[in-house]
Amino acid sequence: MANTYSQVHLHFIFAPKFRQALICNSWETSLYKYITGIVEARQHKMIAINGMSDHVHMLIGFRTTQSIADLMQDVKADSSQWINGNRFCGSRFEWQAGCGVFSYSKSQVPNLVNYIQTQKEHHRKLTFRQEYLSFLKKFEIEYDERYIFKSPE
Template sequence: MPHVKVYIHFVWSTKYREPFLETPELRKKMWDHIRKNSMDKGIHIDFINGYKDHCHCLVSLGSDQTLSKIMRMIKGESSHWINKHVFEKPLFQWQEEYYAVSVSQSILNKVRDYIKNQEIHHSHKSFDEEENEMIEKFGFVKYSKS
């Protein structure tokens, strides 16, 4: 059995960056659902949080998992779930694109804190500003078609 320790910090947004996840309670339900469903599918989510229009997720990759497979499973199932259980008609969608960057074990706690503090972070910074900061600071690479 292989021993793999590869951490990826994913970030993805709602379609057209619509602020569907308006309340902290709704966001908590979404993150809890993603965490539970991912666990059922063998995806290890180390930390998850976000804001009204996007999600940050720190994932420990399994030996047979790919970035696109993980994103497809998380985003597809969570949008289906929220449309079935929260909204009266299918409205919610995630954007196709996502960002992903590998994370060194030496900065895992720094990344967890960054993800944990999204509410505070976005009280003074837009998603566009955060996006540019992540590209410059963390070397995020944008992937599409999850």
Template sequence: MLYMHTAQGNAMDMNSGSHMVYRLYTHIIFVTKYREKKFEDRTLNTLESILRLLCEKRGSKIVEFNGESDHVHFLLDYHPDTSVSQLICILKSGSSRQLKLHHPELNQFAWRKNALWSTGYFVCSVGGVPIEVLKKYIEQQDRPH
């Protein structure tokens, strides 16, 4: 990590790579298919571990994670070479497959498409929002017990 000072004198964490210094964060939300209430605390814990591992393998890092019974929020720190849309595709498919192995009760009935996630997602660059504010927002999600 490289630390740089802004004009106000505050230190901010920066990542560095070959011939570059960067700080890229994005807020991502995945929603369950049909907005079904599928998650409990234990499934969210498993999902968080799976997503962290998938991100780590692709040079990204989850800074904050939380969710409710029908959706999850996470704050992602990623490399400039990363295509966010491709990473989201990998995270959704990989997490769905692995989470169903750990929690078979998440599998759908035969007459329904066996998809965990809705086809859409929310992604937003968070360059203008203080990271601590966004982390607090994600922490305050009404996580099921």
């Protein structure tokens, strides 16, 4: 849209189905590059991406030409197809339904980038579930426990 200007910073958190620890160190950097390509092909700006074997964080400069749901559908569908096509997992890879998405002001971006970049250190003290629930509480988001990311079985 001509003459539409925006500054929207969105932090996404999403996980493999059943939060299984399927993202391996040997290919996680390639996965993050692939997801960055998906995001940027849709005209958004990847600011930071990182995670753990059981979840991914990404911070993007979001353009208002696409819905959040459509972007996540593209990211999950395209990246799971890439993971499966490269046979990185012993079984079929799927992302868990849903995600967390949180908005930040420009002044908060540097701290959030640092937070995302230091995921491995951060998770020495905190589980993914504890982290995710802390975001929901921080942003005062009401939630139903039945729909929180399923724990590994």
